[in-house]
Ligand SMILES: Cc1ncc(C[n+]2csc(CCOP(=O)(O)OP(=O)(O)O)c2C)c(N)n1
């Protein structure tokens with residue numbers, strides 16, 4: 548009887564989760580309280596359809612944020628979009644080659660995440676990584692130069708789009724899903740070292756069905772690691788819609804014993820509040836891992852070789868762009884609430900554009916890596932082995948013994964690095 552009652556309750560819960568859909572508009576947040584002194588925090592009120600919770604309470608719908616924070620997030624989203632658009636143009640001009648995955652449309656996730664975390668926190672994601680790399684301490688020039696394969700790139704022009712890192716950003720990973728267990732490992736370190744910080748391990752709806760993702764969930768829950776598994780549900784994995792790939796598309800419910808929160812990932816105020824909630828959960832309250840699902844949308848194709856219109860209609864993309872755009876949503880809030888004029892926002896747009904334009908010019912002016920640079924940065928500095936094999940058996944590079952430059956002159960047939 549008791550087990551039947553449990554079954555009925557769980558059915559009721561899951562029915563409630565599925566019955567109410569999350570909304571992804573970026574115009575439902577209300578200004579609740581505007582202080583006379585605009586350097587003081589404003590109180591905003593999110594729509595209650597901004598979140599759905601699984602085995603946890605909903606975040607507070609009242610959000611405290613300053614005018615400067617809102618303007619900063621606006622400027623950053625504009626800058627990230629400009630940077631991605633510049634990459635798009637450089638790719639079409641054949642200056643960027645190889646893989647290139649853009650995150651146009653998903654800016655509220657990267658910028659909202661950065662706004663809610665601290666420099667001590669760690670972030671790791673898949674290949675749609677350019678904005679995270681800049682926001683976590685990189686530069687636009689460093690990202691663009693990396694895409695162009697130039698020395699000024701964040702990986703000295705030898706990594707390319709998917710391989711960019713900073714001390715708090717662990718990439719940039721090309722193998723779908725592989726970053727999720729690595730993220731759990733980083734969170735393990737944070738717990739082991741008793742650091743007051745969390746790791747946000749991002750992955751997509753397409754990665755969410757992988758075995759290693761569930762293995763990472765299990766370990767993280769078993770050891771109560773401060774890991775926020777963060778699903779960027781942009782509704783497609785390459786050309787396959789979430790409905791065609793996942794028997795359960797409510798990704799926030801898929802952590803088993805890990806509680807989850809589904810979030811309107813097109814409204815940056817909701818993403819910020821969700822990130823604050825997740826940080827509080829994992830770091831302050833030390834309640835172990837949490838699953839965040841940001842419902843978002845990519846406007847472009849999966850990568851530069853995908854026009855993005857064969858598996859979804861142009862009308863769908865157009866509707867998302869014109870009605871749910873995260874940048875236009877925040878712009879509308881700022882204007883409606885009288886925090887900045889249209890002119891002031893236009894000036895921020897212009898600043899974003901010129902910052903990206905000059906970064907592109909500087910990146911283009913940087914030379915390509917030299918042939919001998921192929922032998923450097925292969926191993927972590929100080930851990931290089933005594934020799935490295937090249938493409939052919941005979942091609943061997945030996946590290947010069949410390950302080951023994953003479954050897955190089957005496958043995959010219961052995962390459963040095
Ligand atoms: C292990 C592995 N399998 C397949 C691929 C090819 N692949 C690259 S991206 C991708 C789709 C992933 O979709 P999703 O996780 O939703 O991320 P999104 O591209 O939407 O950001 C696939 C299957 C890969 N890179 N790695």
Ligand SMILES: [Mg+2]
Nearest residue numbers: 751752783784
């Ligand atoms: Mg996806």
